[in-house]
Amino acid sequence: MTRQADKPFLYAVVCAAGIAADVSKLITAAQERHWEVGVLATPVAMDGFFDTAAVEAQTGRPIRSAWRRPGDARPFPPPDAVVVAPATFNTLNKWAAGLADTLAVATLCEASGLGVPIAVLPCVADALAAHPAYRDSLTRLRGMGVRFGERYSGEPDEDGRRPEFGWERALDLLEAA
Ligand SMILES: Cc1cc2nc3c(=O)[nH]c(=O)nc-3n(C[C@H](O)[C@H](O)[C@H](O)COP(=O)(O)O)c2cc1C
Secondary structure, eight states: OOOOTTSOEEEEEEOSOGGGGGTHHHHHHHHHTTOEEEEEEOTTTTTTTSOHHHHHHHHTSOOBOSOOOTTSOOSSOOOSEEEEEEEOHHHHHHHHHTOOOSHHHHHHHHHHHHTOOEEEEEBOOHHHHTSHHHHHHHHHHHHTTOEEOOOBOOOOOTTSOOOOOOTHHHHHHHHHO
């Protein structure tokens, strides 16, 4: 797809959390705010967590999940900003530790090293958020300048309703700087 030169390019990193099924809401909101969007997904997220064909149609680009082959052209332009939504326990801990075993985590490690603005919406259950590794990861990533929205646990409220994920929070975090 031809690059729309007048628009900044946003990488949307999608991890394997149930809420990823609604990621089209993030893409729509970003496009309405004049971002051009390219989606990177973890390999687990590609395996049934969201409608990959619909997302490719919405962005007009293939989803990136695996490394390109040596000699292949770079499929996406460099990012002007990155959002990670939803961000899983697994990906956040690997990113903080520098364990770049997926393209998504490797891209996050590189983007934070380059100083690209990054906004994260964690989707992590209370039990996992209590793990000391998670707390340490957040402290480390915040120290690297990464911006975090409030954690979404997915727990229903007193009336049995799950709260809205609030996808636009990621874009608000980018614009707040
Ligand atoms: C239906 C389903 C929903 C899940 N939701 C979450 C979630 O909200 N948050 C989370 O951290 N992990 C969740 N997981 C577990 C992750 O998918 C698992 O840890 C996976 O290894 C994460 O891979 P990734 O970080 O590379 O995307 C869920 C798993 C399943 C099967």
